[in-house]
Amino acid sequence: MNYTPERLNPLKACRLGLDTHQELTIYLRQDCPVCRSEGFSALSRVLVHTEQRHLIATLHMVTSDLLMPGEIGFSESTWKRMELRDNTSVWLSHPKPVQSLSYIRAKVYGNELSSDQLSEIIDDIVAGRFADVHLAAFITACGGDKLNIREITDLTQAMVNSGSQIEWGLPTVVDKHCVGGLPGNRTTPILVSILAAAGLTMPKTSSRAITSPAGTADTMETLTNVSLSLEQMRAVVEQEGGCLAWGGSVRLSPSDDLLIQVERALDIDSEGQLIASVLSKKIAAGATHVVIDIPVGPTAKVRSNEAAEVLANNFKAVAKTLGITISVLFTDGSQPVGRGIGPALEARDILEVLQNKPNMPLDLRQRSAEVAGSVLEMVNELPKGEGYKEALKILDSGAAWEKFQAICQAQGSLKAPPIAPYRYELIAQAGGIIHCIDNRKLAKVAKLAGAPADLAAGVDLHCKISDHVEPNQPLLTIHAESSGELSYAVEYLEEHLDIIELTTDRKAKT
């Protein structure tokens, strides 16, 4: 007879409606007998059982009457993962030590991690056996340049294996990734249209914004349906050669989503984990040829050409071993690309470029053609520069615009992006030359105005660095869906007028 927790009195499950995100959390009354007998206290790791399922969770204590005696509370993610209903019987016990945590300790002492050890770590992360502090330790132990190429390769493979993988049964499936985003810079929908029009297969999945005013999935949502099942996605791609779907509904490289959340909190760069994160998503999505776009600039993620070269070489080495072809492109990372910042405003820019409108944002057209050209050169083995020309030709001919419409129709429909009812225009007080635009503060204005949750909200930028502006010329327009949000954004803007800095004519003359 084993000492199983089933023999103790069970607790009754209670949904508290608390969202602790990925950290699986349970709540117990401080006077709960099991806390006393098992020695559980706040932040203990506890093995939680029902008759069907079990997992390891972090304990928070309740000192009030949120819970009745005999109840156990669950956070939303824990409730869903354990597939609970109210009053389900729950038993608690001490979890066995998680073996793979000892590999992290070994890494701290400078040991190389084997392929099997990396697989075990990733599997434990996906199974929820790591608390956030353990993820933080893993990220830190592997941070900087502490993973060699062999370890990065094995980590990437382990991340691919831990989730769904899509097989296309085609010799060439293309994809792209941009390392460290710029405001605007919404090239992806244009790229997919150009490349699918050129006969390539590009089953693109994108994320929603997490800290930025818009992600590609938010922007595309203003134009069509992006929540596709794997089957729907496959049907669209088989018909049109490309799709523009939200990646959230397909479980590709699930450990990556968990690691990214903690990486963001720590802001510790790990070149190894960056490469594994990007390539594991692409390999799991079935890509064979990938362009990596690295914007380089003084305030971009990658700040010098030397750093970009090192990163590019490591990307290539790992990709080669894993059997996918990549091409790395260095682009200008010094200012926003396009005019709109926010889902609908970025969608408008995209439509203007695809429709060859006379007033379209030329920088967005050029950047899109540049990245698309790089894919065409890689796949069709064209001389450098020829891909760019071909991409422009596809845009000019209207073929990209036709393909974009067809993809949107296949995903459901093509609709017009919404327009915000509330606006505020920032006017130049004096004439002069724009010499500086603060990307970070610009993104903050767009978020205060309601982006990305309010799809029509954001900022429309009317100038670029080096532009000459006249007195009273509009510099930017804030768009909002409510007057309250408009005033938050305006208030912030008025106190941060250095968002756009001019060398005034008077100053320029002196």
Added chain:
Amino acid sequence: MNYTPERLNPLKACRLGLDTHQELTIYLRQDCPVCRSEGFSALSRVLVHTEQRHLIATLHMVTSDLLMPGEIGFSESTWKRMELRDNTSVWLSHPKPVQSLSYIRAKVYGNELSSDQLSEIIDDIVAGRFADVHLAAFITACGGDKLNIREITDLTQAMVNSGSQIEWGLPTVVDKHCVGGLPGNRTTPILVSILAAAGLTMPKTSSRAITSPAGTADTMETLTNVSLSLEQMRAVVEQEGGCLAWGGSVRLSPSDDLLIQVERALDIDSEGQLIASVLSKKIAAGATHVVIDIPVGPTAKVRSNEAAEVLANNFKAVAKTLGITISVLFTDGSQPVGRGIGPALEARDILEVLQNKPNMPLDLRQRSAEVAGSVLEMVNELPKGEGYKEALKILDSGAAWEKFQAICQAQGSLKAPPIAPYRYELIAQAGGIIHCIDNRKLAKVAKLAGAPADLAAGVDLHCKISDHVEPNQPLLTIHAESSGELSYAVEYLEEHLDIIELTTDRKAKT
């Protein structure tokens, strides 16, 4: 005019009665306008203001009606730290980036941390500006041997500076620390009695149990009052030369308490942080001469004499720079010391040794005299072995027992430890020789029986390794304050009879 959060509508404070321990946590409704306008989501770090105070907290979201619109929930530690009352007005905004986190990133890349950087990190930890994931990153980045002696020294000094410091105005103030505890091994109260009787000053503060069945403060609580203010502690020490107080009420090296909590979860050894942790507490308590007791054994924290030597040398190097004298003692870490495991049972052992009872646990007497002797040799510059003899003499004379009684009276009173009403005896099924005792499982039985919360609960061990036992001889007795807890402990014991392993007579003869 600044963009201050005061100009937005405040939220009303609400105490939820949730204990998230050291992680400062706030709770907001998912539909709270400030989440939308500021872009806060689950686990965001948020700057929380009242008219008086502010701090950085981690956000958990509420998807149920735990909070009404316009309310903000607080965890217990956040509520207390902000000195809130119900409906206090609260404003939220984005915190400035915590500069010292960038030093941790630099450490990940192998940079040495300067004295100023270590101070800033420790100050930010004490101010609550590090979430647990940041503490985990700091511990991991400094883990293994990644801090050099200069860094360990500066870290120790920064930890001392971050809290209260006690000045005794005396040339010699002694203290001791044991690295990695053994079950039982409650030498401290005996040590303090011997050394104070010898005329030394030993203002001892001790911790309560966190994962073990008893801490020195729990044990002493069964005999006297241990919750002394700094003033009360000073009065006791001035009168008697020593005290036996709980360290929780004096704020010595407060960053250590925060780091230890996460270190335990990670189980990542950091020699640098171990040394800084121990020495910072001692220096802050005003010690000038400290004995470090390192139990060495196959299942102890330190497993070989070589590892113990390295640790001892680093301890000495750091102590020397910081101007305190230390002596390092290697002791036998292969089995429990004394018979009782649990607060009152350990108190009984202590009284037997101090009172020279014929049946006293000799190993506890010897270990106490050994450590006390080492202090006497260091302070009085005695030849090796002479301190041990003198310590035994003080025990034999009754002077230590008299001093112990005087200290307890000065702290309030000397009372008799409680006795548990429920007992269970484990009997040897066959005769034989004890060859193995599982310390970890023994501690678990004591905890299941109710220790340390139930002061009288625990395990009384009747045998030691190499003892010969007859059939039906009692091996141990479980003590409990309730029949329910007794049955938990007995149930576990019956299924883990390998806690005490015998080579039976029959086996021994073959």
